[in-house]
Amino acid sequence: MMVYESTHPLVKHKLTLMRRKNTEPKKFRELIREVTLLLCYEATADLATQEITVETPMGTAIGQELAEKIGLIPILRAGLGMVNGIWEMMPGAEVWHIGLYRDERTLKPVSYYNKLPTNPTVQVCLVLDPMLATGGSAIATIDILKKWGAERIKFLGLLAAPEGIEALQTAHPDVPIYIAQIDDHLNDIGFIVPGLGDAGDRQFGTA
Ligand code: PRP
Numbered sequence: 001m002m003v004y005e006s007t008h009p010l011v012k013h014k015l016t017l018m019r020r021k022n023t024e025p026k027k028f029r030e031l032i033r034e035v036t037l038l039l040c041y042e043a044t045a046d047l048a049t050q051e052i053t054v055e056t057p058m059g060t061a062i063g064q065e066l067a068e069k070i071g072l073i074p075i076l077r078a079g080l081g082m083v084n085g086i087w088e089m090m091p092g093a094e095v096w097h098i099g100l101y102r103d104e105r106t107l108k109p110v111s112y113y114n115k116l117p118t119n120p121t122v123q124v125c126l127v128l129d130p131m132l133a134t135g136g137s138a139i140a141t142i143d144i145l146k147k148w149g150a151e152r153i154k155f156l157g158l159l160a161a162p163e164g165i166e167a168l169q170t171a172h173p174d175v176p177i178y179i180a181q182i183d184d185h186l187n188d189i190g191f192i193v194p195g196l197g198d199a200g201d202r203q204f205g206t207a
Helices: 011-021 025-043 078-089 136-148 161-172 200-206
Strands: 004-005 049-056 059-066 070-076 098-102 109-114 123-130 152-159 177-182
Touching: 011 025, 011 152, 011 177, 025 078, 025 123, 025 152, 025 177, 059 078, 070 078, 070 136, 078 200, 098 136, 098 161, 109 136, 123 136, 136 152, 136 161, 152 161, 161 177
Parallel strands: 004 177, 070 098, 070 123, 123 152, 152 177
Antiparallel strands: 049 059, 098 109
């Protein structure tokens, strides 16, 4: 399936500012919102629309509106920072949080929060997590969404290790991956190199 790495100059510029170790949390939060908004523009280019008629001051125009219900699925904690940029563009999107943390020893995701209703309420799910490292968190989240009955799922992230891309594609070949930049490798404690450190800690000031 598709892996889309952004080539947009604004995305590259802002992502570079996020990587800098002296970028403080306030600025980091601003940047994560902005980069996500730009990435959202690219990741939503194929959303379905339906024709509607509206009255303009000058007459009748045939326009379009989004035809599908969109769900944003931020993976806690770091995915939270990606919600607002997208929400500004699609204020009608539903937000369903999934809580996962990585066990520091095994690097396997551990689930701690999931309040999805019994039946799916949206047609397109955008899974949000700035970091795709081993891919374990994204895979587990998409497993949950598929069991829930989600029809179409896309993954949106900022930085990925090639190892994470490979694992996610293998586990969920039907899920397109939209990423701001693919980095060099994963280190032995599961961090993306050169990366930007821990995206959760950098947003929330908990480093
Ligand atoms: C980080 C990151 C991703 C995950 C990526 O979260 O935000 O969710 O690790 O790693 P993976 O691809 O190897 O699963 P972390 O577990 O540190 O939790 P946090 O966001 O709450 O800090």
